[in-house]
Amino acid sequence: MTPSQDQIDAAMGAHPLVFRDPPLVRARKIALWVGFFGLFAWCLYDFNFSPERIWVGLGRLGRVMSFMFPPYLWQTWAEWLEIxxxxxxxxxxxxxxxLLGAIVAFPLSFLGAKNINRIFWLRQGTRRGYDVIRAFETLILALIFIRAFGLGPLPGILAIAVSEIGTFSKLFSEALENTSRKPVEGVVASGGSRAQSIRYAIMPQVLPVHLSVLLYNFESNVRSGTILGIVGAGGIGFLLSDRISTYHWDQAWTMIFMIIAMVYLIDYLSGLIRTKLIGTADLAK
Structure with a gap:
């Protein structure tokens, strides 16, 4: 039977602590909220945030946007070919x-998966290696490789590859750990070896996940490649940076539009590939 409001009020009056947090818990929550708003206010102050500054910045942004219209259209095939x-x-x-990051990360992921690698110190050391690699931002790696190998796409390729080794290794190893044990037990019960259980029971489960991760990261790396080009790693970002630095805003806007169209097209095509190879049912999960 559902209690009446009078009964609920009587119970709350008789046992108030049952219906609300204890004083210590309430004090902790208040302290956390005060700390959160205090940190937020300090960040606004330290970053020199003010309505006047935002208003002035929006005015300048409007002037920059006005220089971008109408977008520039190159007149010769040689100019289009460069872009x-x-x-x-x-x-x-x-x-x-x-691709290079995935090739290196694939075998490393087996060393970091606890259901594959039972050696604790080797598994933990491999996992910490993933963390060390992922601690370096792709842009920082690009600047380092540009100093080593010079300008051009090669430093960008190496920067993306090294960064993706850490990311793919972690995601691949987690996919290995999340596989079902039942297919493995079936292969072992049939007389299969450990290597065969990995090949025929674990890999069919993780390959769709690996493919999905690869396609998504490829989309992300196309956008990252644009940023890497701005620091000298070649590609459309290098030309975009050049046009912005020379105040050719109309040409810069055309390039930005082409980058947007390129990312959209790659996203669409990768979605078709995922649907074709993985299946609609798996994508819906």
Missing amino acids: LTALGETIAMAFMGT
Whole structure:
């Protein structure tokens, strides 16, 4: 039977602590909220945030946007070829970096999966290696490789590849750990070896996940490749930085539009690939 409001009020009056947090818990929550708002207010003050500064910045942004219209259209095939070649470099840089990172990360992921590697110190050391690699931002790696190998797409490819080794290794090893034990037990019960249980029971479960991760990161690396080009790693980002520095805002806007179209197209095509190879049912999970 559902209690009446009078009975609920009587119970709350008789046992108040049952219906609300103890004083210590309430004090802790208040302290956390005060600390949160205090940190937020300090960040606004330290970053020199003010309505006047935002208003002035929006005015300047409006003037910059006005310089971008109408977008510039190049008149000769040689000019278009330069832009299209740079777009191709960005896509190739993202593709090669993603592929190289996945090739190196695939075997490393087995060392970091607890259901594959039972040696505690080796597994934990491998996992900490993932963390060390992922601690380096792709842009920082690009600047280092540019100093070592010079300007061009090669430093961008290496930066993406090294960064993706840490990311793919972690995601691949987690996918291995989340596989079901039942297919493995079935292979072992049939007389299969440990290597055969990995090949025929674990890999069919993780390959769709690996493929999905690869395609998503490739999309992300196309966008990252644009940023890497701005610091000298080639591609469309290099030309975009050049146009912005020389105040050719109309040409910069056309390049930005082409980058948006390129990312949209790659996202669409990767979605078709995932649906074709993985299946609609798996994507819906």
